[in-house]
Amino acid sequence: MFLDELAPVFKELTGNPVAFLGGFxxxxLRLNLAEDPVKSWLDQQAGGSSYTPTSISSNGNGPQTISIE
Structure with a gap:
């Protein structure tokens, strides 16, 4: 049923309401947590550095092949 699919959402909502609603x-609002002013506010609240995204570097050669022995 439809309510069975929403059960995990309600479980998270009742377990951590502030974190759930903040994420929601x-x-x-489609806020990016890695951009200011959100990042600076999160750093201030946490007292340290917050999420820093890692960039995927590519060498521009496209897919590479590997051999498995």
Whole structure:
């Protein structure tokens, strides 16, 4: 049923309401946690450095092949 699919959402909502609603609102507003002013606010709240995305570097050669012995 439809309610069975929403059970995990309600479980997270009741377990951590502030974190859930904060994530929900940031998703609705499409906020990027790695950009200012959100990043600086998170750093201030956590007292340290927050999420820093890792960039995937590519050498521009496209897919590479490997051999498995």
């Amino acid at each position: 609102v940031s998703g609705l």
